[in-house]
Amino acid sequence: MQHQNGQYQDVQFQREEHLEAAFAGPEDQGHPLHAAELMARQLKGTNAVVRELLLALSVGFALPGPLPADLQQKFGNGGVEDLDALVDRAEAAGLLRPDGTVVGTAQHALLAATPIAKVHALQRELVGVFTSTGQRLGSLARELARGGLSDARVAAELELAADSALEHNPRLASQLYEEALLAGADPVATAARRAQAAAGDGELDAAARTIDTLLVSTEPQDARRGADVAASVWAQRGMLARGADVYSWLGPERVGVSAPLAAVVLIGVGDRDGAEAFFQPGAPAASPTLLAATLVQTGQGVFASLGEKPQQGISVLIHASDMLNSAGTSLPLPETPAALAALLALHTGEPHLAETVCRAAVAAGQGGNAAQPRLLLLQAWACMMQDKLEDARLAATEAAKVNHWPLVPRDEFMCAALEVGLARRNGDVPELLRAWERAREAMLHTSVDLYNLLPWGELLIAAARLRETRRVAHYLEEAWRLLGRLGEPALWAVPLHWAGVQAALLNESPADLAPHATALARASAHSQLAAVLATAGKAWVSVLAGRFRTSDVEGAARLLGAVGMPWEGARLAGHAAARADERRDMMRLLSCARDLHPQGSPAGGMSGAAIQTGTAAENGGRAHQPDGSGLSEREKEVARLVLEGKTYREIGEAIYISPRTAEHHIARIRRRLGAENRSDLLARLRVALGVENSQHLNPQQE
Known part of the structure; x- marks a missing residue:
């Protein structure tokens, strides 16, 4: 029977191969029906018992092995035919191969000519042979379902196979569930599992449609799983509040082992009381399994x-992440333990820890393919x-390409905010504007929740930088309301609050700065990060006011x-260096900036130019002497920024000089190069710096 089962697994491939041969034989290319007609005539003249044998083998019966009952009676004791003789006759006629499989053209002709009811009857008898001997149908079940056979035994086996694949291979599970439906499976009974498979494969629309058919039924089957899938889909869509509605509909009495997931969702939308109604952090796991313990620790974290x-x-949460990594399963989760652990680490000033947790989770495939972009971002x-x-x-690029579907709205929003942050740190204004436009669209497709506050903070700073604060104002109001409902957790x-401080500084608005500074000072008692940021905020205010102590600024930077913000520290030190009265203080602050941001460059739009200025001063000013281009190093820095299209103010911010000083530099460059107008200046700068492509000079620089 092992030989028989192996043949069944090869049936689909053989049939496809034989069908192709039947319609495109070497001697009949250009006349596809000719071969089929010849085979039909040959079969018509064949012994009736031989035709029955060939039909049984075409359906899936195999030699040696049981044959259909009607055919079996014609062989053996009392039979009128000899099986071996019939096999020899079929082989001699070129209808049967030596391995017992029917030639493709014959197989196709037989199945096409036989009434479908008779084919299905033989297939049901074949299924009975398998079940009577306790054998699994394997790939034969899929072939029978795709061929239109409706049989509860086939449907049950396909469901069982899909259940086994659900947590490890959702795409295969989704295909198996669909084939089970073709074989007659109950669509309502499988709805939750089919939705889980679709969501795990990234098909959010299909998952949502399937769940809707379940949730509107009077007594939905597998409602807890359905709620988990729905909440996961809503979370990926960036609409976590709708997931909270689903769990509220389910209720604590039906939530079972999913209680921690309900708590994660409800806390995410600012409903702590609702979360506690579902899950008590001190409660033990409902079962001793690895997955149950993982969910409980996720809620506790x-x-x-x-x-x-x-x-x-x-x-x-790191313990929960490690356990889920070990389990190697894909569950419908609003947030994976690794993502939550990374968020907590980022919010406490430990980005290195967040990076390592995410790397380990990505390597283990935590949460399946659907969770990978979130972890990479x-x-x-x-x-x-x-x-x-x-x-x-690199990580962001991988996140966008890791799956065959586009980023879900939640991940698209984070990716867009990440692009804004990278452009801001590079000082690349054109790129910042492009990233801002993408972020503006992405924010329209998502809403505020506890787990996406970091992107909103980055967008708040960028909006202040671009004078677009109105675009994010109402979103930030919702964020503060959410935090207020949770009791302003530090x-x-x-x-x-730190993003609010930076935005207020960019807007030169002391009134907007005050509440954030107060909140950071108040949180300092329980948060080291808050204490550091409160100190840094004071240092920024003193620097911008022109009344600062070098040691205080250096200490804050x-x-x-030390809390994972080296770019912010170097930026603070660089700004202070540009405003220092004493050369000694300037050099000290520039040295600090170099330590924190060693890869600084003029294109970095931060402390790089100031750092290079300090290096020139340490070299006795040699870097300010003109070279073959006719420009000093400082003038080259200004010239590069001119070619990028920056205004006097933007040039000053990039290299820490006043706008008037930037204007003097540009005037001196014009005289040195002999430029008569803007176009002439740009052309000469391209030659002097070896630049082929550049931005147009801003009208304010004319």
Whole structure:
């Protein structure tokens, strides 16, 4: 019977091969029906018992092995025919191969000429042979279902195979469930599992449609699983509040082992009381399984992040992430444990930890293919915070290409905000504008929740930089309301307050700065990150006011570097260096900036130009002497920024000089190069710097 089962598994391939041969034989190319007609005539003249034998073998019966009952009676004791003789006759006629399989053209002709009812009857008898001997149908079940056979035994086996693949290969599971429906499976009974498979394969629309058919039924079957899938789909769509509605509909009495997931969703939309109604953090797992323990620790970690010692939540979530990595299963989750652990690490100033957690989860395939982009984008965000911009770009690129479907709205929003952050750190204004346009569209497709506050903070700063604060104002209002409903948890609120401080500084608005500064000072008692950011905020205010102590600014800058914000620290030190009265203070601050941001460059739009200026000063001013281009190093820096289309103010911000000083530099460059007008200046700058492509000079620079 093992030989028989092996033949069944090869039936589909052989049939496809034989069909192709039947309609495109070497001697009949250009006349596809000729071969089929010849075979039909040959079969018509064949012994009737031989035709029955060939039909049985075409359906899936095999030699040696049981044959259909009617045919079996004609062989053996009392039979009128000899099986071996018939086989020899079929082989001699070129209808049967030596291995017992029917020639493709004969197989096709037989199946086409036989009434479908008779074919299905033989197929049901074949299924009975398998079930009576306790054998699995295997790939034969798929072939029978695709061939139109409706049989409860075939449907049950396909469902069982799909259930086995559901948590490891959702795409295969989705195909198997669809084939089970063809074989007569109950569409309502399988709806939740089919939706889970579709969601795991990234087919959110299909998953949502399937879940809708389940949730509107009077007594939905497998409602808990259906709620988990629906909440996961809504989370990926960037509409976590709709997931909260689903769990509220399900209710605590039906939530079962999914109680921690309901708590994660409800906390994510600011409903702590609702979360506690579903899940008590101190409650033990409903079962001792690895997955049950993973879910419980996920809920416990999120609850811990709201308390006075939120860092404890990181270790709990890392344990949950490790367990899910070991389980190797794909579950419908609103957020994976690794993503939550990374978010907590990023919110507490530990981007390196966030990066390592995400790398491990991606390597283990945590959450399946659907979860990979989210993990890669969080990894990219952690790299950006650590000033590893190229690593951030690589991870973001991989996130966009890891699957065959586009990024879901939640991930598209984070990716767009990441592009804004990278452009801002590079000081690339044209790129920032392009990234901002993408982010503006992405934010229209998502809503505010606790787990996407970092992108909103980055967009708040960029909006202030571009004078577009109105575009994000109502979203930020919702973010503050959400945090207020949760009691302003320090871990989640501090980074957003820091974004508010930076936006207020860019807008030169002390009134907007005050509440954020107060909140950071108040949170300093329970949050090291808050204490560092409060110190940095004071340093920024003193620098912009022109009344600062070099040691205070340097200390604040190095503290920023210590909490995973080296770019922010170097930027603070670079700005202070440009405003220092004493050369000694300038050199000290530039040295600090170099330590924090060693890869700084003029294109970085941050401290790179100031750092190079400091290097020139340390070399006795030699870098300011003209070379073969006729321009000093400082003039080259200004010239590059001119070719990028920056205004006097933007040039000053990039290399830490006043707009008037930038204007003087450009006037001196014109005289040195002998340029008569703007076009002439741009042409001469391209020659002097070896630049082939550049932006047009901004009218304000004319």
